[in-house]
Amino acid sequence: MAEQFDVIVVGTGWNGLIGAKTYLDFAPTAKLVLLDEQSSIGGVWSKEKIYPNLYAQIKYGQFEYSFYPMRKEGITSDGYISGETINRYLSDFASDYDLVRRTRFRTKVVRVERLGEGAGWRLEIEGQPAIECAKLIYASGATSHPVIPSYANSGFQAPVMHSSETGMHLEALEKIQTATVVGAAKSAYDTVFLLLKAGKKVNWVIRQEGSGPLALMPPTILGLFNTMDAVATRMVGLLGSSIMNKQGRLHRFLHQTLVGQTVTKTFWATLNLIADTHAGYSLSANANKLRPLPYGNGIFWANAGLGAASVPDFWKVFHAGDCTVHRTEIESLGEDNVVKLRDGSSFATDYIVLCTGFDKSYHPFAGDLQRSLGLAPDPSEQAKWGAMEAEAAAEVDSALPAIQQPPLPRPHHDEKGKTGPAHGPSRHYRRLVVPSLVAQGDRSIYFPGFIHSIYTPLVSESQALWGVTFLLGLQDHDLPSQAEMESEVATWTVWSRKRYMVQGRKHAYAIYDFLSYVDTLLRDLGVDMTGKRNLLQELLQPVYPRDYRGLVDEYRRVQLLEQLRRLGGAAAGAGEGR
Template sequence: MAAALDQPVAILGSGVAGLITAHTLIEDGFRNVTILTKDKSPGGVWAEERVYPGLTINNVYGEYRFSSLAMPPPKNSSIGRLSGQDMSSYMRTFAETFLKGHIQYAVEVKNVRRPKSDEDGDGKTGWLVDVESLVSGKTESLYFSRIVMCTGGCHVPFIPDSLSPLTAHDIGFKGRVFHSSQFRSELDLLQSNGQDVTSLGHVVIVGGGKSAQDIASYLASKGTRVTVVFEKADAVLASPIPLPGFIRRSRFLSILAGHEHLDTRLERFLHTTKLGAKITHFIWNTITRISYHTLRIHKNSPLRNAHSLFWDIRTNDEGIMRPGSFHDLVNKGKIEVIAPARAKSLGDDGISVVLEDGRFLLADTLVLATGYISSWNIFDKETSEELGFDRQSLSAAGPDSRWRWDYTTLAKPPAAHSSSQTGQGGFTLIYRGMVPAKNILNHDFAINGAVFTTNNGYSLEVMSHWISSYFLRDPHLQLPKTVEEALESSKRNAAWMQQRHPGASSWINPSYSSNLAFWPWPQAMDDLLRDMGLKTGRSGGNWLTWPFKVIKIEEISTLREERLSRR
């Protein structure tokens, strides 16, 4: 194992997952760890060059930090959330503190493949990563014994062909067209030309998610006319006063959400009995009503055309009502909302956007907040097939009778929402959301950042320890003994995700959907701690208080020492 610790390890991506994974591997003794990123600074979506004014984190303060570095409070405490600048600063400080000399910036990964016998490496072991320098244009192939893919799900924009900048150019559209991920660069361009955002004219934003709302709020606050068009808005979580920690930062919501297995009597009561189901749905419906009331979303508002807090995973945690927020500006008439509606194409007149119902919207600028496609597009066909990155439909996961959860809370699912966006249908079979099931026995490839949770800091740190144990072949780490066993477990999880979140596979991209542990992330992390033979339920409490004990990042600050003692 000592020799293995000297072998080169690549981390693809310098976002939150990449930074904590690199740190954990280095702490565990891996001496040759390199992060490869096309960005100019660390942080991924929070990289300095990507952060735009008005961008706020969609989490409660403290949910996006690591145990090894304290997080300063928000600079603007009035909004109750960290800004994009706050997050960028934290990620930069983390990288400078723990990862100096381990990050190669401005290099784009073009391909990942197994080496052939005449290339670097030993036969078919290890990996070759083809990279291109974005500074010099030079290309080279780098050899690594192990890879952790941390490219995330917000890396490659999804741009509908009918609304793309190329189509706009071809038909003579007179305004600007760009994806929401390019908003910062567009602002920089305006500033360099001596202009401000009012020069964008009437801005039409396509999409109802967090980025659409943040961009709309920023533009409207600067006096720009803004119209937002969407089919369904994200669900919202809000309250008249900040939710106390024993509600928002405990296991309370996770228990009400339900998990693939129900470990306690309380969970079994809530999800498998009629009375429990009534209580569960009553609480979720009450939270929704309180959220709408807090944000003053009236009954006829198009913002009521939103996803479900219980059934869906698209949720914005708004906290309290804030002056200048998206909902505040909509209520004041400073942001126009058209929903449910779908933008179909650009008009032949060169000045409009055509909706699916035939309506025309005059637009000087079109912002596409249309989401992202998978970032797992860096493999040739042979490598992709070897790893098992093909999407599996539910039918491929086996007969329904084999994997069916008779939870009373799941008895009446909503109709699956169709989407024209990013999904390909089905799920990729990734064991525990971290290792391609077909590659489970090789211990040389892992993924961090593809498990969808509401507490990224805690979850990504636990997963980084699981990955390190996997690479180290820790004897106490519980793993499938065969590829078939890993595939079976992954198919079962795919069936669970399909039943728990109907239709999610039709729109969500695989690079952050290998496991959907949105609200029940504490149970999912306990599963991983159990795999490593470590203590679960770390927030403590007795039979009455345990659902309300605040979960703190400090609970996992000793995972390395605990794993080392087991080893």
């Protein structure tokens, strides 16, 4: 018989750790286990994945749980946090909250099966006996299953690795002279910087037909404000065309009036000019190839994603280094370690680093289960979702005219050459739960961490409170009907692909929208953590996780008041009946 648990948490990154801790807050005697296929705590920030010169694109004070301050060490002069500091923080958190002894490392989940309606889950483990649970927190995250492209190979012998393995190849990379970096995500920028800083020659290959290079913000705005502080204000969220923030006079002014729309466009054009000037795209042909799409407004659209030049002197090192940018694709790999490109050029290399990103890490779920859980599109429901999305498009266009007509055409293929249905956020209500299961009364699973946001800790903490109270049936209100939840999913899907174009077609993307997402989750729970400042402060001051300190206690207080209200109402009703 399989070993039994009350709850299994898959993953020990930001989402898995806070999910486990929050579950134990409400059910301290639960038999809980965390599983991770790596050998240490941290997910993408685990010990084996970090390396020198790796910095989060987030400011100190913003990359922590609300109740657990981070040590001030390993911080750049601009306030950005080193990978070593983040790894230490997560390891300390797991230790302080007694999660290490509950964790099974080097434990790879190869298959997840539903035991039956409301009966729980069975997880098959590579090389180990299967285990089962009543509740499952599937927190493997959006960056745990690397995309590895394949190329025609005729005698190529140089090492080829994914960027997620960089930390394990440092010694070998120190000994090489030339390297090839493939891709244009934030990991590619980090890898190029690491190599150039070490004096290596780099060939950087970015395909022409894709989403283009990452939109990269400067670490500070004109040396006056930390860029991530600016992004963490509700004002930028309002200016950013969020579907979760479309109420009130200020929204109507900014998005529904000519003057407001002019103000909004001017703000983003100015921010884009600052970013372009800092990067120095016009200084060389190489740099110009890194200009994000669409030209002139790449910062707003974040078509290929949004990042920050968090490492010190990124652009200075790039402009001074021996780096050639190729806007094409690898055609084949040949003898003498020659890389042949589709545009006809070629060069020899000592190493290839694939910064080709990650795909959805739902592979342990069989195809039919992926479809029933909203993890993959179901062809039989294409007409249903098409109709709902057409209705949602009208709502999005009316509320947010700035994104009604995205400036770039929809690509004909994704990274794997597959067409449309593979794209898009998973069909989960609030990006967390499966509408059809909720409608059945099944509260046995939720999926945290599959929303892309720079401000991971605060988002993960909010998701954990929403998700755990959902699992335990503690939410005082009834969730919407299945039709209403699916309507919310359709609206998000339409908005996401309009707002963030390529990224929004592939992921649940919420870069400028993380605060409105957090507000939405907490509003569902009846919790309001925004009333501590006046209106001007609320709009213009950056929000930090510490502003949400006491979140669980506030939820319990609200829950207790609701219970007392109901008891009072019941008592009054009984009195009237006498």
